[in-house]
Amino acid sequence: MLGSGRIKEERKMAPSRLRTARPLIMALEPRLMFDGAAVDTAIHALSVADSPQTAAPAPPVRNEIAFIDGGLKDLNILAQGMRDGVEVHVLDVDRDGLEQMTEVLQGRSNVDAIHVISHGAEGQVQLGTTVLSLSNLDPRGADLRQIGQALTADGDILLYGCDVGQGTIGGAFVGRLGLITGADIASSVDATGTPGNWTLEHGTGAIEATAALSDAAQAAYVHTLAFPAGWGNGGAATGNSMAVDGSGNVYTTGYFSGTVDFDPAGGTTYNLTSTGGNDIFVQKLDATGALVWAVTMGAAGADVGRGIAVDGSGNVYTTGHFSGTVDFDPATGTTNNLTSAGGIETFVQKLDANGALVWAARIGLATSDTGTDIAVDGSGNVYWTGGYNNSDYVVQKRNANGAVVWSKLTSGGGTELGNGIAVDGSGNVYTTGYFSGTIDFDPGAGTTYNLTSAGGTDTFVQKLDANGALVWARAMGGVGADVGKGIAVDGSGNVYTTGSFTGTGDFDPGAGTTYNLTSAGGTDTFVQKLDATGALVWARAMGGAAADTGTGLAVGSSYVYTTGSFTGTADFDPGAGTRNLIGGAGTNAFVSRLDLSGNFVVVNNSPTGAVSVSGTATQGQTLTGSNTLADADGLGAVSYQWQSSPDGNTWSAINGATASTFTLTQAQVGRQVRVVASYTDGQNTAESVASGATAAVANPDVAPIITSPPPPPPPPVVEAPKPAPPKDSGPVAPLVTVVRDNTPAPTTFQAPAAPVVTQTQAPAAPTLAPTGAQTVQTIPATLTAPSAQAFQVAVAVRAAGGGDALVVNAPVRDSVIAEGTRIAVTVPSEAFAHTKADATVTLTATRDTGAALPAWMAFNPQTGTFEGTPPPGFKGEVVVRVIARDQDGREAVQTFKIVVGTAGQGNIAPGQRGGEGQGQGQGEGQGQPQGGEGQGQPQGAPGQTGDSGPMDGVKQANAKPVGRPSLTEQLHAFSFKGGVARQIALFEAVKRGGKAA
Incomplete structure (x- = not known):
């Protein structure tokens, strides 16, 4: 597997490239510490000032510097664990390490010792982007001699890295380094760190310096300073850049040494072996991470x-550097040698989708140069940037065949390096990097466009047109170290860059305008957007007190994504808010998302855990909601909302049900219930999680239980005879009313699997309750039981005067109207009745689910009328629920349908009463059964009711009720099937005018 060490990742696709993490960057401020011995001497001298003793002279103060490579793990332990008096610098892993050392040492000549703490191998030391080895000591002689000139005459260089002085190559490397620098060299011949030791066993000359790290730091550092382990087999590999194609294939390049297994799958092996020193590798994995191919190019030098x-066809383009003669054709039996002029030179290579060589080119500009980044456009033209002679930078365009189209060199009196490159759809080329001093950014002959850094190194952004001519160049930064590292461009030509900065830097490149960003401490990440003319749109800073840097970015249609590294705790919200990430020990990777205006976009973490409901789904029972929720963004206060559904798919809130417990009512019978837990997380994001649904809520009054043995089966009958209306003569019997609230537990029986028919003798006339309140009388009737359903039959009556009641007096029948016709359906005056003459009754209406009526339907509680016009094309039914409520809270409820059908199919217009004909009173008489009571028109729908006047017998809106109600008693059969109560009228006894029927 790819090692966890110095991994550089970039995702690049033409013409718009997704770039991920480059090498992890650490850049700390130099740290000066006082010599502890000198302080102790001063204190001792003060304490004995009055003593005749003569104080011993203080030991001389040594001037020592430690350079720590930024690719090491747990940098803070190393940087903070130095002996007092050692000045500490951390090398940026995205820059040449020797170059950084020479910058620090420029003008100095009194350094006693230089400590270099880095990854090492036999005859090799990692210094930022440079691997210093025996093959490139002489080409880098100028830098090494400058380092040696900073030392005193007996100065030391101590190399802390595994196996640097080991073997013939290691010994030769140490000896040659001593000759070039003139320093005494100390190095390790075994593992350095833990497990291992910090002893430097091999050296040249007399070493006077002691170990740079304190004993406590040596014990605390639990890593070794070997080159990062790669894919296996004891070799070492480092990935420097990554790209992803449209199919999700992943391409990586970097370098390796020794023998490395490039197949990440367990149980399979694909070994490549370097020819000496470091070799180049290119690897392709498919979208699942399986190896497709891997190839290598290299020789004995550092490659x-x-x-x-x-590109869109799967061709792969790479750049970097090599030395000596290298065969850039990875195929066996074929050769394509490129030979450097003696130093380190840049290469550009193109492989096809199978890893076979298409072409390779050498760019030899000086004794030391390298390609750092590469891009390709939709036509296959290739663009690369890099460093030249450790001081200038180049941008070059080659066509799809590898031929040079143009090359542009930017140079001046300072130092500059191109780190990132991008190309837009018109062929304009954008680069970013860093520079110092005054640089002419116009590569054209005879023209000048100078930019001068504010101090230290500043970030630059340069735009060239498709012909390589300067369009514009911009500089941003302050007196600290500011470096551009990643760049991208959108479809409108806006340019986005990221990198690192220290202190306070002005990120508005315009003349006379300022937009300062200040780091929180150490090195912080910046993200900047310039428009197509190079003017500032916005700039943002992110980071903490330690070292943080952006290394790559990508821009999409809505967001800007930045990747890089951070240490410790860093705030990635560049606005007034806070979005802290807390890293582990050492260096950590990050991905940030900003919108196109530079505002932080929260990446929400979904809640984990569950919401559950306990209890029995039966009317009158209490359900309890609970949760085991957790949220990485912070769990806020949890609230609950209970919901119900007729089918488990469509859910509506239950009004007022917002506690963790809920007691089921009649309104939920036959419906499923669930609870939703909601909260606002620590990032101010609303979250909600629903529980699973209960079974349909049961009504305990119709539960299929046996309360008395079933009677023996009588002879089958079809229907109970309906009694003839009584003559209006004889004594007046007490008026009785049906009392819903006091219906007793009825006699029931459980039907067997096969249908059965039972019967009791139907009365010749209605049976009245004896005088006295709450007296229950059972009326016999006929019952037919379908299979596998439970039925119960009962009626409760009481004598008039035994108490007040609000009752359903006459069921409201369904109404059917023609499609597209305006409805006007009125609840009949006899629908409800009250036993109290001065009762005040108020009507309300909803859907049967408790939800509001459709927007097109209105209900007038004064008249009891539903009015409205259905929307065009509407056809179906609306089940409405009318509730009558008196002043004491008694309720009576009726449910019926308003059906919008197809004109001409038995529909009637509003205002008619279907089937109503000539008969007594309210339509009583000899009528057709399907037409209701009376002689009605055959086209009338059964029981159809149209408009009628306001209700009689109840007081609405403070209207005085008229007389005592006429009541109709009904005997019903109740079934319970699938959680839904069903009711069928079996027997009806009519009473009117307050007289017994």
């Missing part, structure tokens, strides 16, 4: 792949 891109 490194640094940038990679892929």
Whole structure:
């Protein structure tokens, strides 16, 4: 597997490239510490000032510097664990380490010792982007001699890295380094760190310096300073750049040494072996991470792949550097040698989708140069940037065949390096990097466009047109170290860059305008947007007190994504808010998302855990909601909302049900219930999680239980005879009313699997309750039981005067109207009745689910009328629920349908009463059964009711009720099937005018 060490990742696709993490960057401020011995001497001298003793002279103060490579793990332990008096610098892993050392040492000549703490191998030391080895000591002689000139005559260089002085190559490396620098060299011949030791066993000359790290730091550091382990087999590999194509294939380039297994799958092996020193590798994995192919190019020198891109056809483009003679054709039996002029030179290579060589080119500009980044456009033209002679930078365009189209060199009196490159759909080329001093950014002959850094190194952004001519160049930064590292461009030509900065830097490149960003401490990440003319749109800073840097970015249609590294705790919300990430020990990777205006966009973490309901789904029972929720963004206060559904798919809130417990009512019978837990997380994001649904809520009054043995089966009958209306003569019997609230537990029986028919004798006339309140009388009737359903039959009556009641007096029948016709359906005056003459009754209406009526339907509680016009094309039914409520809270409820049908199919217009004809009173008489009571028109729908006047017998809106109600008693059969109560009228006894029927 790819090692966890110095991994540089970039995602690049033409023409718009997704770039991920480059090498992890650490850049700390130099740290000066006082010599502890000198302080102790001063204190001792003060304490004995009055003593005749003569104080011993203080030991001389040594001037020592430690350079720590930024690719090491747990940098803070190393940087903070130095002996007092050692000045500490951390090398940026995205820059040449020797170059950084010479910058620090420029003008100095009194350094007693230089400590270099880095990854090492036999005859090799990692210094930022440079691997210093025996093959490149002489080409880098100028830098090494400058380092040696900073030392005193007996100065020391101590190399802390595994196996640097080991073997013939290691010994030769140490000896040659001593000759070039003139320093005494100390190095390790075994593992350095833990497990291992910090002893430097091999050296040249007399070493006077002691170990740079304190004993406590040596014990606390639990890593070794070997080159990062790669894919296996004891070799070492470092990935420097990554690209992804449209199919999700992943391409990586970098360098390796020894023998490495490039197949990440367990149980399979694909070994490549370097020819000596470091070799270049290119690897392709499919979208699942399985190896497709891997190839290598290299020789005995230091050969490194640094940038990679892929086009729409799967061709792969790489750049980097090499030395000596290298065969860039990875195929066996064929050769394509490139030979450097003696130093380190840049290469550009194109492989096809199968990893076979298409072409390779050498760019030899000086004794030391390298390609750092590469891009490809939709036509296959290739663009790369890099460093030249450790001081200038180059941008070059080659066509799809590898031929040079143009090359542009930017140089001046300072130092500059191109780190990132991008190309837009018109062929304009954008680069970013860093520079110092005054640089002419116009590569054209005879023209000048100078930019001068504010101090230290500043970030630059340069735009060239498709012909390589300067369009514009911009500089941003302050007196600290500011470095541009990643760049991208959107479809409108806006340019986005990221990198690192220290202190306070002005990120508005315009003349006379300022937009300062200040780091929180150490090195912080910046993200900047310039428009197509190079004017500032916005700039943002992110980071903490330690070292943080952006290394790559990508821009989409809505967001800007930035990747890089951070240490410790860093705030990635550049606005007034806070979005802290807390890293582990050492260096950590990050991905940030800003919108196109530079505002932080929360990446929400979904809640984990569950919401559950306990209890029995039966009317009158209490359900309890609970949760085991957790949220990485912070769990806020949890609230609950209970919901019900007729089918488990469509859910509506239950009004007022917002506690963790809920007692089921009649309104939920036959419906499923669930609870939703909601909260607002620590990032101010609303979250909600629903429980599972209960079974349909049961009504305990119709539960299929046996309360008395079933009677023996009588002879089958079809229907109970309906009694003839009584003559209006004889004594007046007490008026009786049906009392819903006091219906007793009825006699029931459980039907067997096969249908059965039972019967009791139907009365010749209605049976009245004896005088006295709450007296229950059972009326016999006929019952037919379908299979596998439970039925119960009962009626409760009481004598008039035994108490007040609000009752359903006459069921409201369904109404059917023609499609497209305006409805006007009125609840009949006899629908409800009250036993109290001065009762005040108020009507309300909803859907049967408790939800509001459709927007097109209105209900007038004064008249009891539903009015409205259905929307065009509407056809179906609306089940409405009318509730009558008196002043004491008694309720009576009726449910019926308003059906919008198809004109001409038995529909009637509003205002008619279907089937109503000539008969007595309210339509009583000899009528057709399907037409209701009376002689009605055959086209009338059964029981159809149209408009009628306001209700009689109840007081609405403070209207005085008229007389005592006429009541109709009904005997019903109740079934319970599938959680839904069903009711069928079996027997009806009519009473009117307050007289017994």
